[in-house]
Amino acid sequence: MGRRLSLLVAVIAVAAAVTSVRGHRRTPPREPIARTVAPASLRESGLYADWASKTVAAANRPFSPQYPLWTDGARKQRWIYLPPGAVIDATNADAWQFPVGTKLWKEFSFGRRTETRYMERAAHGWIYATYVWNADESDATLAPPRGTLAATEVAAGVRHAIPSDADCRACHANSASPVLGFSALQLSADRDPQAPHAERPEPGALALPELIASGIVRGIPAWAAAPRIGARTPEERAALGYLHGNCGGCHRADGPLASLGMVLAQSVGQPSAVLATTSARASQFTTATAHVRIVPGAPAQSVLVARIGSRVPATQMPPLGSQLVDDVAVELVTRWIAQLAPTPSEGAIR
């Protein structure tokens, strides 16, 4: 149904364009021009004002989510372009609605630029693309639909895996908003100093206060203006934040995987549902020593720890996007679970 609607919108867009060309419409075309497929190369996407010097266009603003996704230790930079005068509807603080024409880029570097992922909000929906950099960083072209292994190594003998089209959709299309790192919680001014792998926002980076003050983000409830994860300790805050940023896209209260009843996402202004849906809850996936999602006080018996600590494809969590275990995060989550009181219903930490 959605695709048919998309097709209809595309047909209408083409018809409108043809009509305009023939002179029946005198108004100039609205920017940006509606696109239906991704640009063939990163060069055409509008990220850089000057390709040779890799000078990012001034209209593309950097941003830095406080709980970033682990990608084998890649250095990441992110930019967003919003059409002039366009607004983000933040009425639902957990699922912002982005205007047509929004573009986002995320650049992954392992010693050199390796991959730049791209999203664009077109009239018919979101366009996803991944551009692979060549060795001398002179060009970045579309990755094959099935993804590929990049030339760059993330560890001895392990090469960075560029995701397939289906993998793009597996994460982004399942989430509350297809934009995973640009949200109220991720851009809150109340940043978590213990968040694993968080990059320091670079000068000029967009954050929630500016977005609200400038009117770009509208409709956001007052209580969501500086969100912070409710936690009993700084360590718990960081652990819950890590799970939100790395697992919460799929593991949330609604969406395609709601039937799992496992909520690792945080909802702005709401108490965390993580322990209520994991503590002492049987896991469908089991190992020889772990059968329960989280066993308070016993990380070694907790399936969640076993899965984030594995990179065997059928076991690992997240199930895609990295080839190496995030040791820092595993240690953090292990420590947090070890400190949970064995009687989780009392809601206290030992």
Add this chain to the structure above:
Amino acid sequence: MNRKHFLFALTATITIQAACDRGDDAGPRTGEFAAEPEAKAAPLAGAAKVERGRYLVNAGACNDCHTPWKVGPNGPEPDMSRQLSGHPAAFEMPPPPAASGPWIGAIGATNTAWAGPWGVSFTANLTPDPTTGIGTWTEQNFIDTIRNARHMGAGRPLLPPMPAPMYAQLTDEDLGSIFAYLRTIPAIDNKVPAPRPPVTAALAPATTSIATRN
């Protein structure tokens, strides 16, 4: 005999997947959701949808791997009393024989356990049992699983010999019909074991991700 069956099945799987792969790799990714052809008829529903699903399941070889095989009066055949219930939990598999030379895998006697460079995979319980089957799944979960070649569409990769790249060519309506039919078969309580990682851990990530990437 089992090895002959295995080689035939594996060759067929690889051939089918290779054919699909050639289609996938014909050009660069378009980076958008492809538009469906315009519908020419009303969507199937009810009994007609179930019947379409039955046809696709029977023609699509689902029983070959998801229904345990037994030795019947005419030789090996799917045990339809356990239709599509996956690898029997009670049929515990010892470690597979080591790969030797060009032989890279092995198959269990029920045709429901497969060993290769990806480790050991056990075929899934596709019956509507709510605990051990796909009784709690939505139609969209099923479509996403096949389309993305991942459990529930976003979880662990589907493992060989599941020819997901081939079935991913089916339309949403056909996949929905298959799901509708699967809702009508008897629910069977059978907890299929989790896949086992490869014995040679060093080979695990690369070989498995390549083998299962869609």
